[in-house]
Amino acid sequence: MSQKRIVIIGAGFGGLALAKNLAHSNFEVLLIDKNNFHTFQPLLYQVATGGLEPDSIVYPVRRVLRGMKNVTFRMAEVIKINEEEANIETDIGLIHYDYLVIAAGSTHNFFNFDDIKEQLLPLKGIRDALDIRSFLMQNMEKAVIAKEHREKKEIVNIAIIGGGPTGIEIAGALAEMRAKVLPKDYPDFDFGHMDIHLFEAQDALLNGMSEESSKAALEYLHELNVSVNLNAMVKDFTGNAVILDDGTTFDTQTVLWTAGVKGALIQGIDSTRHAPANRFAVNEFNKLKGSDRIFAIGDIAGHCTEENPKGLPMLAQVAIQQGKHLAKNLKRQEAGQAMIPFEYKNKGTMATIGKNRAVVDLPHWKFQGRFAWIIWMFVHLLSLVGFRNKVVTLIDWIQNYINYDRPLGIIIRRYNRPIRKKEIGV
Numbered sequence: 001m002s003q004k005r006i007v008i009i010g011a012g013f014g015g016l017a018l019a020k021n022l023a024h025s026n027f028e029v030l031l032i033d034k035n036n037f038h039t040f041q042p043l044l045y046q047v048a049t050g051g052l053e054p055d056s057i058v059y060p061v062r063r064v065l066r067g068m069k070n071v072t073f074r075m076a077e078v079i080k081i082n083e084e085e086a087n088i089e090t091d092i093g094l095i096h097y098d099y100l101v102i103a104a105g106s107t108h109n110f111f112n113f114d115d116i117k118e119q120l121l122p123l124k125g126i127r128d129a130l131d132i133r134s135f136l137m138q139n140m141e142k143a144v145i146a147k148e149h150r151e152k153k154e155i156v157n158i159a160i161i162g163g164g165p166t167g168i169e170i171a172g173a174l175a176e177m178r179a180k181v182l183p184k185d186y187p188d189f190d191f192g193h194m195d196i197h198l199f200e201a202q203d204a205l206l207n208g209m210s211e212e213s214s215k216a217a218l219e220y221l222h223e224l225n226v227s228v229n230l231n232a233m234v235k236d237f238t239g240n241a242v243i244l245d246d247g248t249t250f251d252t253q254t255v256l257w258t259a260g261v262k263g264a265l266i267q268g269i270d271s272t273r274h275a276p277a278n279r280f281a282v283n284e285f286n287k288l289k290g291s292d293r294i295f296a297i298g299d300i301a302g303h304c305t306e307e308n309p310k311g312l313p314m315l316a317q318v319a320i321q322q323g324k325h326l327a328k329n330l331k332r333q334e335a336g337q338a339m340i341p342f343e344y345k346n347k348g349t350m351a352t353i354g355k356n357r358a359v360v361d362l363p364h365w366k367f368q369g370r371f372a373w374i375i376w377m378f379v380h381l382l383s384l385v386g387f388r389n390k391v392v393t394l395i396d397w398i399q400n401y402i403n404y405d406r407p408l409g410i411i412i413r414r415y416n417r418p419i420r421k422k423e424i425g426v
């Protein structure tokens with residue numbers, strides 16, 4: 001019998017877990033990603049704020065797959081799935097599959113800001129993180145030579161839209177940069193000019209985590225002098241000011257967008273087989289609705305049940321567990337055994353807000369503060385892919401802890417944002 005070919009789209013948390021768990025099996029596995037590296041997204045905000053080098057949180061896919069003889073990698077962008085022909089269209093040609101696993105993750109969701117998305121700074125990939133870092137440092141260089149008080153403020157003020165984990169983590173890191181790092185590099189600049197505002201449309205931060213964590217996060221951000229605006233619906237961004245729906249404005253040229261993500265759909269699967277938030281609808285075996293040969297895992301997969309009407313949360317743990325589980329199920333199917341339904345085991349969620357402050361929600365225990373921060377560091381360090389990345393990150397963290405510094409403020413990307421300067425109120 002010839003080997004069955006499993007094609008996996010995406011070398012993120014889900015795709016990589018699946019490929020690793022299919023290594024040394026009887027399948028021929030082809031892993032495809034448009035990038036030649038895996039990204040550890042939970043630490044992107046540290047790259048964006050100069051705390052970690054980009055190379056510490058990405059890892060070459062081919063290096064992960066070394067020694068796995070039945071697993072091949074191709075760097076390619078998948079454009080379309082042709083279900084009838086059992087192949088996918090990519091920018092390097094057509095690829096046939098026996099089984100297809102879509103693990104393409106998610107992408108920015110700009111909601112009603114789609115027409116001005118070029119002006120916002122999202123944080124989803126390593127390029128976004130480097131864009132943000134360069135943008136912030138370019139702005140500092142502009143601010144030191146600006147003449148007017150209002151102009152200075154507009155350049156250095158920062159608005160963060162979205163009070164989820166990414167929003168609060170980056171707000172905390174930026175507040176520490178403002179307090180401890182930037183004054184050392186720009187001794188001639190008065191950082192009293194710089195305000196950091198976080199806008200959240202709901203009445204609490206960290207929606208999805210416990211009330212204790214939400215309250216602690218708010219308190220920590222207040223301690224770090226971040227202005228948190230709850231029930232604050234941002235209506236527009238003019239290029240030099242954010243406007244709320246009640247008419248309030250905040251002068252800034254910098255808007256970090258962390259307000260939402262949606263599934264990174266791939267053409268070819270019609271919308272009747274989509275789930276909420278642009279995901280592919282799957283069953284308890286991660287099988288795409290109406291298909292026997294296509295599966296979806298991770299952020300792109302929406303398994304909606306009574307308990308989870310919107311599907312499981314878009315989290316690394318969900319993707320990893322689904323990848324591992326699907327590997328088992330595909331092997332079972334080949335052996336003529338029935339597949340086992342996937343059950344998510346919640347290992348907890350956490351977020352950090354600057355040094356010595358974090359919130360952790362475990363299934364039976366919730367805690368905040370310094371101990372939570374140590375646990376947060378430990379978990380993230382162990383989860384990084386590659387020994388070198390773990391060691392370099394640990395060294396950077398120890399150095400940053402002792403010196404209270406974020407030394408990586410090099411402008412290596414020119415961020416040319418299209419300027420749409422609209423008068424406020426027009």
Ligand SMILES: Cc1cc2nc3c(=O)[nH]c(=O)nc-3n(C[C@H](O)[C@H](O)[C@H](O)COP(=O)(O)OP(=O)(O)OC[C@H]3O[C@@H](n4cnc5c(N)ncnc54)[C@H](O)[C@@H]3O)c2cc1C
Pocket residue numbers: 009010011012013014015032033034035037038039041042043044045076077078079103104105106123124125165166264266297298299300314315316317319350
């Ligand atoms: C800033 C940030 C912070 C986060 N923090 C946390 C956290 O603290 N804890 C947590 O649990 N989760 C966190 N998450 C969420 C977590 O990263 C995701 O849930 C997880 O990455 C999902 O894994 P995945 O395998 O589904 O997709 P991903 O890991 O996103 O991987 C998808 C892969 O598919 C590739 N791809 C996409 N489309 C195509 C295509 N058409 N062709 C070829 N390749 C394609 C991409 O290049 C990517 O490598 C965070 C996310 C972000 C953005």
